[in-house]
Amino acid sequence: MLFMVVSCKKHKDHSIASVPISKQIEVTDKMNERERIKSLDSLTGKVLSQKNDSASRNLLIKIAGKYYNSENYKKYHELSSIVYNLSLRDADTLHIAKSLHYLGDYYDVKSQMDSALYYYTKSEKLYRKLNDSLNTGRLQLYKAGILYNIAGYSESESITVDALRFLKTGTNTRLVYECYVQIALSLKELNNYNKSLEYFDAALKQLETLKAEGYDSKKITISKTACLNNIGQVYLKKEEYGYAKSFFEQALQTPDLKKNKPSLYAMLLNNLASSKMHLLDYKNVKELLFESLNIRQSEDLKQGIVSSTIKIGEFYLQNKDTVKALDYIRNGYELAKNINSNYDVLNALTLLAQNDKKNVTHYTNLYINANERIYQTERQTRDRFARISYETEQIEEKNKILIQKNTYIIIAAALAGIFLLALLYIYKLNATKKELLYKQEQQDANEKIYNLLLIQQSNADKARNDERKRIAMDLHDGIVNKVFTTRFNLMQLKTEEESKKLQLVEELHNTQEEIRKISHDLSENLLAKDIGFYEMTQEYLNTQRAESAINFDLYIDKFVNWINISGQIKINLYRIIQETVQNVRKHSGATECTIAIFFESKNLKIRIWDNGKGFDIRKNSNGIGLRNISERVSNINGTFKINSIINKGTTIDIKIEI
DSSP: HHHHHHHHHHHHHHHHSOOHHHHHHHHHGOHHHHHHHHHHHHHHHHTTTTOSSSSHHHHHHHHHHHHHHHHHHHHHHHHHHHHHHHHHHHHHHHHHHHHHHHHHHHHHTTTHHHHHHHHHHHHHHHHTTTOOHHHHHHHHHHHHHHHTOOOOHHHHHHHHHHHHHHHTTOOOOHHHHHHHHHHHHHHHHOOOHHHHEEEHHHHHHHHHHHTTOOOHHHHHHHHHHHHHHHHHHHHHHOOOOHHHHHHHHHHSSSSSSSHHHHHHHHHHHHHHHHHHTTTOOTHHHHHHHHHHHHHHHHTTTTHHHHHHHEEEEEEEHTTHHHHHHHHHHHHHHHHHHTTTHHHHHHHHHHHHHHHHHGGGHHHHHHHHHHHHHHHOOOOOOOOEEEEEHHHHHHEEEEHHHHHHHOOOHHHHHHHHHHHHHHHHHHHHHHHHHHHHHHHHHHHHHHHHHHHHHHHHHHHHHHHEEEEHHHHIIIIIIIIHHOOOOOOOOHHHHOOOOHHHHHHHHHHHHHHHHHHHHHHHHHOOHHHHHHHHHHHHHHHHHHHHHHHOOOOEEEEEEEEEOOOGGGHHHHHHHHHHHHHHHHHIOOOOOOOOEEEEEEEETTTTEEEEOOOOOOOOOOHTTOHHHHHHHHHHHHTTTTTEEEEETTTEEEEEEEEEEO
């Protein structure tokens, strides 16, 4: 009997060892890079040879994750696309959502923000339908990060607060921490400093919870150091430099920070030097700045190199060495242009305009042009209701606990609550007043710049109109009269070839009328009024929302430079959007339609997608609507691509070289 039991156990162990592809996937973590990729390729082939079911797709998702961790993003993208197509065939909503999530991660790594936002949005909507709070919140957090990176701070804050509402119901403490940090960063950029500090404090408390849960202590240490650095930066913006300095110094006490996180260490050195400069404490400042620059150069941290170079220029300015200062600032300006760091470009131009006396006009003009290129019409209103609602829920949860206490504690808590509410109300009034004052100052500054541009445009228009009138008068009074005289003399001329003379007279008459028409057209000087593209498009979509059951969303990259985009492109683009929206309304049966416009690698990229019933492109490619869109794209030297899946929706991609 013992022999039989042992034999059966051995047989069972052997059968398990021959099957577990999932375990073979995990073993690849212990291999070197070459062996890992080779093994993952082999495992991919094995799984693809099996039946297309949920289990096999789950294995493919795990393999894709290993490719991602190995930074083999090409194979990660290929396998994620395969999982997406296999999931579509089997109508597997969960794996469709997962593969869309993975595809979004791929484009996020590649900094193709329009595509990342597209895939994250589609994935999030599927997770909502599955009532998956964790992944819904996770995807919203990723979207908020993208919006933050393109300066959509208000939208980023609103979406992160919504993500937090989903994540607080789960157990993923790390994602809750990341939400607090994202909200705090957005509030900092919106100049709501006190509220930003509150969320950074909540993030630090969340790290303590992570520590209690047994989370990786090294990661907690680095996260805490990063939080301290961010808090210091808030105090820098508040101009409370003593507090800022203390937080930077506290963060630099982190053991082995230079070894474990050189980029963060270099940033802290640069920030500490900046706070000391504001305090006029120049001890070791030069050493701090150059150590930061050297680390960033060795790590090839381009954004950091720009920041350090400009900060060194500011140091030399404060120490009255203008020649060295201007050299560093000019170098920083050129580096900032190369990496499209708009904040650093404006900062460098401001310093150059203020301190390069010989070229003040040149740098001032550059600043005005750069400032116009950076999209400055960010919407002024913020969606505060989501965050307020979330904070109200937190207060209600605390009140439920307080109800369980005795009467005296309830009365004391009520009194304390009333007192706190009064303080919050007073604080809210002060914060609102400060915000309104800030907005007014910003509005006044923008109006001054806009008035200067209007005056310049008016002068240019007047000069152009005067010149057109002069040319029109010269044509009418000079050339037309000469042609008329020649025609009249030719009519009086006696010749035997009367028909030929009449032909020449007719040609001169036609020439006279053509010149008269040109003169008239020049005199008319009809100019189209240019209105903001975003406002015009948004107004049109608002009308369409009101007239249909379709929700039309518009995302526009804050850095699209509409000033340098010709009127022909803008009007054709607007007509294309009109044509597409009408097609969606008439034929798609969609409930959602999103329009995203981004500027990337000298190309204006437009993506329009809906969740409608789709259509067979081969059968319907000659429709009037599609022909109109194709012709308009061709007129502005663009490329046009359409993809449609039956019952899944339609996507239109347009790329225009600027």
